[in-house]
Amino acid sequence: xxKRSEFFGLAxxxxxxxxxxxxxxxxxGIFNPEFHPVSLGLMALLVGGxxxxxxxxxxxxxxxxxxxxxxxxxxxxxxxxxxxxxxxxRIAIGLWYMGLYIGVWYVLHDLIANRALRREMIIDALLIAxxxxxxxxxxxxRVWLVQVAATGIFxxxxxxxxxxxxxxxxxxxxxxxxxxxxxxxxxxRAKPPQIILGLYVLFQVALxxxxxxxxxxxxxxxxLLVWGVLVISRSGGLTRVGMIAWWQGxxxxxxxxxxxxxxxxxxxxxxxxxxxxxxxxxxxxxxxxRTEIYxxxxxxxxxxxxxxxxxxxxxxxxxxxxxVHPDKPHSHAHDAPLHIAAELGILGLAAxxxxxxxxxxxxxxxxxxxADRERLLLAGSTAAVVAFGVHQLTDIPAMMPAIALTGxxxxxxxxxxTKPEVVNADWARIGHPLEMVGIWSIVLVSGVWSxxxxxxxxxxxxxxxxxxxxxxxxxxxxxxxxxxxxxxxxYLEQGFLYGMAASKGDAGAARAGIESxxxxxxxxPGYAVAWANLAALHWQVDERDVAIDALQQAIxxxxxxxxxxxxxxxxxxxxxxxxAATNAYKEALTLNPDASLYTELDQFVLTNPKVFDSSTMTIxxxxxxxxxxxxxxxxxxxxxxxxxxxxxxxxxxxxxLALAKSDQDGAIKWLSQADKMAIxxxxxxxxxxxxxxxxxxxxxGLLVDESLSAAEITLIQAPLASDDDTLLNIPxxxxxxxxxxxxxxxxxxxxxxxxxxxxxxxxx
Numbered sequence: 001x002x003k004r005s006e007f008f009g010l011a012x013x014x015x016x017x018x019x020x021x022x023x024x025x026x027x028x029g030i031f032n033p034e035f036h037p038v039s040l041g042l043m044a045l046l047v048g049g050x051x052x053x054x055x056x057x058x059x060x061x062x063x064x065x066x067x068x069x070x071x072x073x074x075x076x077x078x079x080x081x082x083x084x085x086x087x088x089x090r091i092a093i094g095l096w097y098m099g100l101y102i103g104v105w106y107v108l109h110d111l112i113a114n115r116a117l118r119r120e121m122i123i124d125a126l127l128i129a130x131x132x133x134x135x136x137x138x139x140x141x142r143v144w145l146v147q148v149a150a151t152g153i154f155x156x157x158x159x160x161x162x163x164x165x166x167x168x169x170x171x172x173x174x175x176x177x178x179x180x181x182x183x184x185x186x187x188x189r190a191k192p193p194q195i196i197l198g199l200y201v202l203f204q205v206a207l208x209x210x211x212x213x214x215x216x217x218x219x220x221x222x223x224l225l226v227w228g229v230l231v232i233s234r235s236g237g238l239t240r241v242g243m244i245a246w247w248q249g250x251x252x253x254x255x256x257x258x259x260x261x262x263x264x265x266x267x268x269x270x271x272x273x274x275x276x277x278x279x280x281x282x283x284x285x286x287x288x289x290r291t292e293i294y295x296x297x298x299x300x301x302x303x304x305x306x307x308x309x310x311x312x313x314x315x316x317x318x319x320x321x322x323x324v325h326p327d328k329p330h331s332h333a334h335d336a337p338l339h340i341a342a343e344l345g346i347l348g349l350a351a352x353x354x355x356x357x358x359x360x361x362x363x364x365x366x367x368x369x370x371a372d373r374e375r376l377l378l379a380g381s382t383a384a385v386v387a388f389g390v391h392q393l394t395d396i397p398a399m400m401p402a403i404a405l406t407g408x409x410x411x412x413x414x415x416x417x418t419k420p421e422v423v424n425a426d427w428a429r430i431g432h433p434l435e436m437v438g439i440w441s442i443v444l445v446s447g448v449w450s451x452x453x454x455x456x457x458x459x460x461x462x463x464x465x466x467x468x469x470x471x472x473x474x475x476x477x478x479x480x481x482x483x484x485x486x487x488x489x490x491y492l493e494q495g496f497l498y499g500m501a502a503s504k505g506d507a508g509a510a511r512a513g514i515e516s517x518x519x520x521x522x523x524x525p526g527y528a529v530a531w532a533n534l535a536a537l538h539w540q541v542d543e544r545d546v547a548i549d550a551l552q553q554a555i556x557x558x559x560x561x562x563x564x565x566x567x568x569x570x571x572x573x574x575x576x577x578x579x580a581a582t583n584a585y586k587e588a589l590t591l592n593p594d595a596s597l598y599t600e601l602d603q604f605v606l607t608n609p610k611v612f613d614s615s616t617m618t619i620x621x622x623x624x625x626x627x628x629x630x631x632x633x634x635x636x637x638x639x640x641x642x643x644x645x646x647x648x649x650x651x652x653x654x655x656x657l658a659l660a661k662s663d664q665d666g667a668i669k670w671l672s673q674a675d676k677m678a679i680x681x682x683x684x685x686x687x688x689x690x691x692x693x694x695x696x697x698x699x700x701g702l703l704v705d706e707s708l709s710a711a712e713i714t715l716i717q718a719p720l721a722s723d724d725d726t727l728l729n730i731p732x733x734x735x736x737x738x739x740x741x742x743x744x745x746x747x748x749x750x751x752x753x754x755x756x757x758x759x760x761x762x763x764x
Contacts, residue, residue: 010121016046017129021173022136022163025402031738033455040447047440050107059114061432062420065362069355070102076347077311084310086523089486093736094312096450097401099443101408106436108412113420119377119413120187123180126409127200130177134200137162137170137207143679150676153646159212164400171216172397174208175387176406178220179227183380186231187373215394216387223387230379235372290334290394296324297338301345308345315734317342320526322556328726329527331733332399336392359385362415369418381413399733453484457493458738464497465720465740471501471509474516488523489735491516492530499533499745500719502540510540528558529727529743532567536747544575562591563750566601586611593617597625597758598751621755623653628762632660648674648683649756652690656759659697667694685714686756692763704763711760715753723750 019042029035053059077098081091111117137160144157159167178201185197208216300309300317309317315331318324333339340348363382370378388407391397398404423432457480464473474497481490498513517534524530535550548571555564569584585604589596593616596605605612614622619642626635636657651674658666671690678684688711695703722728722741731739744750751757 006118006121009117010125013117013122013125014128016042017125018132020405021129021133021402025400025405026163027165027400027732027736028163030401030736031732033451033458036447036451036455040444040451043447044444047103047107047444050111051437053116054110054114057114057116059110059116060420060422061427062110062113062417063423064106064109065358065415065417066105066355069351069358072351072354073098073348076307076344076351079347080307080310080344083304083307084313087310087313087316089484090313090316090488090735091310092446096443096446097404098311099439100401101404103436103439103443104405104408105412106439108409109416112412112416119374119381119416120184122409122413123184123377123380126406127177127181127184127197130173130204131200133162133164133170133173134203134207137210138203141210147677147679151646151673153673153677155646155677157210160207160210164402166397166400167211168213168216168395169397169400169403171208171211171213172388172391172395172403173406174204174211175216175220175223175391176384176410178204178208179223179383179387180380180410182227183231183376186376213395215391218394219387219389219391222390223383226386227379227383230367230382231376234375234379292325293318293330293334294338296321297333297335297342299324300342301338304345306345306347308341308343308348311343312734314339314342315729316524316526318526319528319557322559325560328558329729329734331729332396334395336389336396336398339396359411359415362417366415366418374418378414381410384410385414453480454737456480457490461493461738461740465718468719470497471506471512474498474501474509474512486523487735488520489731489737489739491520491523492527492730493739495520495530495533496740496742496745499537499747502537503746507541510537513537514541526557527730528554528561528564529724529730531557532564532748533745535567536745539571540747544571547571548575560591562588562595563744563748565591566595566598566751567748569604570600582608582611592754594621594754595751597621597754618755620649620653621758623657624755624759627656627660628758632657635660646677648678649686650674651677652686655690656693659693664694664697667697681714682753682756685711685760688714689756689759689763693759696763708760708763715756715760723752 023029023035024039024042029039077095081088081095084091108117108122112119112122140160140162141157144155148154160170161167162170162173164170164173181197181201181204185194185201188194188197208220296318297314299321300314303309314333315329319329333342337349337352340352344351363378367375367378385407388398388410398407457477460473460476460480463476464470467473474494477490477494477497481494484490495513495516498509498516501509502513514534514537517530517537520527520530521534531550531554535547535554538544538547538550548568551564551568551571555561555568558564565584565588569581569588572578572580572584582604585601585608589601589605589612593612593614595601596612596614596617614625617625619638623635623639626632626638639653639657651670655667655670655674658664658670667690671687671694674683674690675687678687688707692704692707692711695701695707717723720740720742722743724743727743728739728741730743731737
C-alpha cells in the first residue's frame with residue numbers, strides 16, 4: 001500500500017512539474033489566456049486536496065524557517081506600495097506572484113514535515129519532468145545540424161531555449177537540476193540506474209554549455225564546488241587525515257577516475273573562463289550593458305532609498321532615465337541585490353540580509369540534524385540553491401515563474417527541517433489554518449479577477465488583428481479600461497489601434513489615439529515608443545509644433561534610435577528649417593551610417609558630402625555601394641581584407657562580386673550556399689535578390705521579375721507583425737501581458753535592412 005501511495009504521489013507531482021515547466025508557469029502559459037482556467041483550476045484543486053489531506057490526516061501545523069522572514073518582506077512590500085501608490089496596479093502584478101511563491105512554500109513544507117512527501121520523491125519528479133526540457137533543448141539544434149551538413153561549413157550553434165524561450169532561463173533550470181541529479185545518482189546502489197543518471201548529467205552539462213550563459217556557468221562552478229565539499233564532509237571526512245585515509249582506501253581505478261575528473265574539470269573551467277572573457281566582445285553582450293543597467297539601479301535607489309520605486313517597476317524606472325544607455329526596455333537590473341535596492345530600497349535589502357542569515361543558519365542546523373543519506377540529498381539541494389543564487393548576481397532568470405518555482409523547490413528541500421517544530425496549539429487550531437486559506441484565497445480570487453479582464457483584452461486584440469478593423473478594436477478596449485483603468489498597457493494598445501486606423505486616413509481615430517497615448521504617458525512617461533507614435537499622430541492632424549516637441553522627448557528618452565532623428569529631419573525639412581533638418585540627418589547617420597543608403601538620406605549625403613564619412617558604414621554596405629558605383633576591384637579587396645562571417649547575406653554578396661567579374665560558376669556556387677543557409681524571411685529575400693542579379697546577368701528578364709517579386713513578397717509583413725523585437729519586452733516582461741507585436745505606427749516610418757533594400761531597389 002505504501003509503495004502504491006508513493007507511486008501515485010510521484011505521478012501527481014511529475015504531472016504538476018511537467019505542466020508548470022513546459023506550459024503553465026512559462027510565458028506561453030501566462031500570455032495565452034486559454035491556459036489560465038487550466039492553471040488556476042489545477043491550482044485550486046491541488047490546494048483543496050492538500051487542505052483536505054491535512055484535515056483528514058490530522059496533520060500538525062509546523063513552523064517554517066521563513067515565517068519571520070516573510071513578515072519582513074511583507075513590511076518592505078507594503079511600505080514600497082504606499083510610497084508608490086501611483087504604480088499600484090503594476091506593483092499588484094508582482095505581489096500576486098510573491099503571494100503564489102509564499103503559498104507554494106507552505107504547501108511543500110507542510111507535505112514534507114508531515115511525511116506525505118519524501119525529498120527523494122520531489123527530486124525524482126523534478127528530474128523526470130526535466131527530461132522533457134532537456135530533450136526540447138537538443139531538438140532545437142536540428143536546423144543547425146542540417147545547415148552544417150548541407151553547407152559543410154561549421155557555424156556556431158544557436159543558443160537553445162527549450163520550453164522557456166530564453167537561453168538564460170534554460171541555464172537557470174539546468175544549474176538547479178545538475179547537483180540534484182548528482183546526489184540522486186550517488187544514493188543509488190544498482191549500476192544501471194546510476195549509469196542512466198550519469199548520462200543524464202552529461203546531457204544536462206552539454207546543454208548548459210550550449211546556452212552560453214555566463215552567469216549560469218559561474219553559478220554551476222560555485223554550486224559544484226559546494227556540492228563536492230559537502231559530499232566529502234558529510235561523514236566528517238573533510239580533514240587532512242580523513243582525506244588521506246579516504247584516498248588510500250580507494251581502488252586504483254577510482255583514483256584514476258578522480259584524477260581524470262579533476263583534470264577535465266580544470267580544462268572545462270578554463271575553457272568556460274576564456275569563453276566568458278571572449279563573449280564580452282559579442283554584439284549586445286558587452287560589459288557596458290551591465291554597467292549601465294547597474295548604474296540605473298543605483299540612480300533609482302538614490303531617488304527613493306528607503307522604500308524603492310515599487311515591486312515590479314524597475315523597467316518603468318530604467319527607460320525614464322535619459323542619461324542611461326541602453327534606452328531599450330529591460331525588466332530587471334541583472335543583479336538581484338541591485339534590483340531589490342531599486343524596487344524596495346533599504347527595507348528590501350534588510351529583508352534580503354535577514355533571508356540570507358536565516359537561510360544559512362537553517363542549512364547548518366539541518367546538516368547537523370541529518371544522517372549520512374539525508375546529508376547527500378542536502379548537498380544536492382544546497383548546491384542547487386547556491387548555484388541558483390549566484391546566477392541571480394549577473395542576471396535574474398527568476399523573473400520567469402517556472403524558473404522561480406524551480407529555485408523555490410530546491411530552497412524547500414534545503415530549508416525544510418528534518419525535525420519539524422509544531423506551532424503553538426492555539427495558533428495551530430485557528431490562526432495558521434486561516435492564514436493558509438487566506439493566502440490561497442487571495443491568490444486564486446485575484447487570479448480569476450485579473451484573468452477575466454486579460455481574456456477580454458486578448459480577444460479584442462486577436463479580433464482586431466484578424467479583421468483589421470482597428471478602430472472597432474480600440475473602441476472595444478474602452479470597456480476593459482473602464483474596469484481596470486490603472487493598468488497603463490491598455491492605453492498603449494488602444495492608442496496603437498487608433499493609430500493604425502489613422503494610418504488609413506481616419507482623422508477622428510488620430511485624435512482618439514492622441515488621447516490614449518496621453519493617458520498612457522500620464523501613468524508611464526518614460527517609454528520613447530509612445531512619444532514617437534504620439535508625435536506621428538500630432539503631425540498627421542497638422543499639430544506640427546506639438547509633434548516636434550513629442551519627438552524630441554522620444555529622442556531624450558532614447559537617444560540612440562536613428563529613426564527618430566531621420567523622422568525629425570523630415571519634419572524640420574517640411575517646415576523649412578534647414579539647419580534643424582541638417583543636424584537631425586547628421587545625427588541619424590552618425591548612429592546608423594548604413595542609413596545613407598535610404599533615398600532621402602542618400603540625397604542629403606550627395607548635397608552635403610562633408611558631413612558624412614562613408615568609412616563608418618558596415619563592410620557589407622560599403623562593398624555594395626562600391627559595386628553600385630562600378631568600383632569592383634575596390635569592393636573585392638575590401639571584402640577579402642575584412643574576413644566577413646558566413647551568412648546568407650554574406651554569400652549573396654560574394655555571388656554579386658563573382659558576377660561583377662563575370663564569374664558565373666562562382667556566382668552560382670555562392671548563391672547555392674546562401675540558399676542552403678537561409679533560415680529567416682530576410683535570408684530568403686537576400687537569396688531572391690541574388691537570383692535576380694544572376695538572371696539579369698544571363699539575360700532572363702522573366703526570371704528577374706519573378707525573383708524580385710518573390711523577394712518583395714517575402715519581405716511583406718502582416719500589418720501588425722513585429723518591427724522592433726526589443727520593445728516587446730515592454731508588455732511581455734514588464735506587464736506579463738500579451739500585446740500587438742508591432743510597436744511603431746506606419747506614420748513613424750521605422751526602417752531596417754538598409755543594404756538589402758538598397759540592392760532590391762537597384763536590381764531589375
